[in-house]
Structures are given as structure tokens and as C-alpha cells.
Amino acid sequence: MLKVEISPVVYIKLEAAFPKPTGKAKKALDKMSFLLEAMLSKCVQRGRDNFDVMFNLYSMPADELNQKGPTIKKIRLNKWLNDNGLALIEKVEVGSNLTGLVSKVKLTEYVSITKGVANISKQIAAATTDAELDLVLGGDVQKNAELFAQLYPDYFSYLSRTARDKVFDTVPIDVASLKNYIVWLCTDAKHFSLGRLETYTQQAMQILCIAKHTNGFYFQRKKRSDFGRTYYEGVSVQNVNKTLRRAMLGRSWEYDIRCSVVAWKLNFAQELSPYVDPMKDYRRNFWASLWYFEARKEFLLDVRHATFAKTAFTSIEFQDGLIKEAITAISFGARADAKGWRTANGRWSNPALAGILTNAQEREAFLQSPTIQAFIKEQSLLDEYLADGLRAEMPDLYYSDLLSSGKRPSKSKAVAYMYQHSETQVMNVARTTLAKYGIKTIANIHDAFVVRKKLPSYVRDQVLYEMQAQTSNEYWRFKAEELERFN
Numbered sequence: 001m002l003k004v005e006i007s008p009v010v011y012i013k014l015e016a017a018f019p020k021p022t023g024k025a026k027k028a029l030d031k032m033s034f035l036l037e038a039m040l041s042k043c044v045q046r047g048r049d050n051f052d053v054m055f056n057l058y059s060m061p062a063d064e065l066n067q068k069g070p071t072i073k074k075i076r077l078n079k080w081l082n083d084n085g086l087a088l089i090e091k092v093e094v095g096s097n098l099t100g101l102v103s104k105v106k107l108t109e110y111v112s113i114t115k116g117v118a119n120i121s122k123q124i125a126a127a128t129t130d131a132e133l134d135l136v137l138g139g140d141v142q143k144n145a146e147l148f149a150q151l152y153p154d155y156f157s158y159l160s161r162t163a164r165d166k167v168f169d170t171v172p173i174d175v176a177s178l179k180n181y182i183v184w185l186c187t188d189a190k191h192f193s194l195g196r197l198e199t200y201t202q203q204a205m206q207i208l209c210i211a212k213h214t215n216g217f218y219f220q221r222k223k224r225s226d227f228g229r230t231y232y233e234g235v236s237v238q239n240v241n242k243t244l245r246r247a248m249l250g251r252s253w254e255y256d257i258r259c260s261v262v263a264w265k266l267n268f269a270q271e272l273s274p275y276v277d278p279m280k281d282y283r284r285n286f287w288a289s290l291w292y293f294e295a296r297k298e299f300l301l302d303v304r305h306a307t308f309a310k311t312a313f314t315s316i317e318f319q320d321g322l323i324k325e326a327i328t329a330i331s332f333g334a335r336a337d338a339k340g341w342r343t344a345n346g347r348w349s350n351p352a353l354a355g356i357l358t359n360a361q362e363r364e365a366f367l368q369s370p371t372i373q374a375f376i377k378e379q380s381l382l383d384e385y386l387a388d389g390l391r392a393e394m395p396d397l398y399y400s401d402l403l404s405s406g407k408r409p410s411k412s413k414a415v416a417y418m419y420q421h422s423e424t425q426v427m428n429v430a431r432t433t434l435a436k437y438g439i440k441t442i443a444n445i446h447d448a449f450v451v452r453k454k455l456p457s458y459v460r461d462q463v464l465y466e467m468q469a470q471t472s473n474e475y476w477r478f479k480a481e482e483l484e485r486f487n
Helices: 008-017 024-046 052-053 077-083 116-126 131-137 143-150 161-167 175-187 194-213 242-249 260-266 269-276 287-294 296-307 317-329 360-370 370-393 410-437 455-471
Strands: 002-005 059-060 089-093 101-105 111-114 168-172 217-224 230-232 253-259 448-451 478-483
Touching: 002 024, 008 024, 008 077, 008 111, 024 059, 024 077, 024 194, 101 111, 116 131, 116 175, 116 260, 131 175, 143 194, 161 168, 168 242, 175 194, 175 242, 194 217, 194 242, 230 296, 242 478, 253 260, 253 410, 260 287, 260 317, 260 370, 260 410, 287 296, 287 370, 296 317, 296 360, 296 370, 296 455, 317 370, 360 370, 370 410, 410 448, 410 455
Parallel strands: none
Antiparallel strands: 002 111, 059 101, 089 101, 168 217, 217 230, 253 448, 253 478
16 A cells, blocks of 8 residues: 655654654654545546656645644644745646646655565565465554545444445455455556555555454445436445456356447437438438447447558457447537546536547548438437437436536536436436335446356346336336356
């Protein structure tokens, strides 16, 4: 885990300036060190790009050192340090509340940091017995307890047992599988950038340390979005990479709603079709969207041939992944030239196609594909229809700040709001139906859930029936995937 150490010089000068009450200077500096360590850890968990790693930069809300840091005799410690030439961080790029960007900072000569990846890798390489390896991987009982108290200060202090279930989702962790993943990261993972390797190791170690402290469980603090979804604060099963998710959950089964956004929209295609062309059946008016939903492999083959040159060096799987990501972005209203807005905490984002298909020639070929042009036209018609419906039924919501981009209502935000509420509704139906058979989900990932064992066919069919019946949408489908523990 990441560890911060502040130079003894800072303590000596602070103690000289504030000799009384005895021990106050050390206590305040320890609090500051703990706060800075937590802020740096969050930065690493979110992920740093190669530029930041190369130049030792960290993105963080730097003003929190002032706002949340300790005080001595009513003087903010961070301000005193800055005023006396003992600053712990230096701002390289200043953030802004208007843009939502946080500052980029670098540590001064008064702060040293032990980076988790390098330190853990050395310790793993030096371990000669299982006991030594176990000690490296979350074996420090005291540090695990301190981390738990840092992440969940209210778990035992303020929350009753009933309240905890409302505040947290609990995930059972396959500790052995997660350990194997961390060893692999630190010894055999050769193709990750330094930034990704640092992030993945930090995330995995946090989950492991908490699981060791709780005898095999990890707690995710719920954060409900106004758009309808439930997210989690910090590291969670939702925002870790798929391999880490497999490692932490172990042997289990993940059930995803197939083509969920398109499936939801297609439910409105028959209503809209007479207004598009009353002389055609809805399957002809929305042929591209139906093709993607019903025969995605053929759809992807057609678009892939139109988009990528035969000399492209990327794999078919990678190319298909880009196409599917672009299709999802289009389904949420992304434009080819839009910059969009991003989120780190669950807010709605609208990624531009330029950020997905970064090669300009491939992006242009993608947009010139007759299939994609038809798909974009169909999705635009559905977006207009859905947004008009929301405006007519709930004008106060439609014209609210929540669904506005600048001073105007945003059609893509309106569609996102409707979809995410529908997604939440249908997933609640699935979990409720599973509970009737005594089956509890071990993890929830927006349009997917994970259970320990494969669902019997009669349970799977009943869950699907209830999802379709209770939401009046015949297009909901499951895609099941077995997750293997990491060996």
C-alpha cells in the first residue's frame, strides 16, 4: 500500500514554533500525513496516465489539505507550512470549480512516498515461504484495521446493523484468488502501462486488506445518482477492471442484459414507426437497430469491414470492442465532433466518438458505413421521440437544471435519465425474483448481476419473464458468463 513519510525537518521546526501543549505538533503532523496519504491513495485508485507517472504528478483537490487538515492554536497547519517554506505539495496545474477539474500537484522535498507496486513487487520476490508471502499480502493486522477505520469511520461508530445494509452493499471476496491476482500483477503482467499497473495493484491491495480484516468481505458505500443508478464511492466491483472483478469474486456467474440500451429503446420503435413511415413495417423502419440486437456478430462483421483497413494491426476482438463502445455512445446521443463531459463519481457523461475511434480515417469510415448511418438515424428518431414524451409528461423535470446542458435542455441527458431509471427498475425486478428462490446476488453492476452458482433454467426463465412482463418490454435478454477464480 502507498505510504507517506514527512521529513523530520518539518517536525523539528513545527515543534519549535509550537512547543506547547506537549505533543501537539507531532499529533497534528501525523494527522496531516494521514490525510495526504488518503488523498494520494484515492488518486492512484482512480488511475494515473503515463505522463503523470513519469513526472510524479497527482490529480487531487489540493485545497482539502487546508479545509480538512488539522489546526494548531486555531492556525491551519497547511497554511503555516506554506507560509514557513515547508509546503508538502506544489501545484503544477490549478483546478477549477467551474470546469470540475482538480489540481495537478507534485510532492516537495519534504515528503517521501513508498509506492505500492515497487515495494510489493520486491517483497513478493523476496518471499521464500507461504507465510512470508501471506504477510506481504495483507498480513499486517494493525494496518488493515487502520485502513478499515479510514474507509468506514461510521460503520461501527454511528450506524446500526439495519442502517449498514442501507448504506453499504457487501461483497464476498475470494481471498486466495485475489492474492493470486496480485502476485501475477507484480511478477508476470508485462503489457500494462506503469499507471495502470500502479492503479490495479493499489485497488487489489485495498480490497484484500479489507477482506482480511473482515474475514472475507468488502463493503461498498452506496451513492445514488439523480439519474436513477446506484453507484459506489471509491474502489468497487463496478469500476475495477474485469480481471480484478473475476479475481475478487472467484468462481461465479455474471448475467448481463444483452444490448441493454438498444433493447430498451426498441420497446418504443413500434409506437414510433407509423410516424416515421406508415407504409413500412417497424422492422424496416428500424432495421439497423434490430440487426444489432438480433444478430450482433453479423452486424459487427459488416461494420468492421467498413471501418478498419485490411492492414490494421489490432485484433478482431479489439476492433469489435471499439465498435460496441461507439454504438453505446451513439445510443446515448454522442456526436462525432462533440467533446462531451466526463465523470469520476457517477454523473452522466457523453463520450465523443473521437475519444473512442481515435484514428481519424477509421472514424470517418465508420461514420460513412451505410449500416452506421442507418443506426444513427434510427437512434436519433428514438431519442427525439423519448425526449418529446418526457417533455410532455414531466415538463418541470425536462426543463430542470438536472437535464440541462448550459441553459438549454439536453436531449441526451433526458434519454439517459429515462434509461437509467428503467434499468434500475428492471434490475430490481430481477433481484426480487431471485430472492423468491432464495438466491442472493453477490454483486450488482448496473445492467448486470453476479450470483455464486449458475441459475437453473427454470429460475433463469422465470426471472426473464418477470423482467419482460413487469416492464412491458419483450426485448430484455440475458447473456450469461462464468467467472473463474484466479489461479
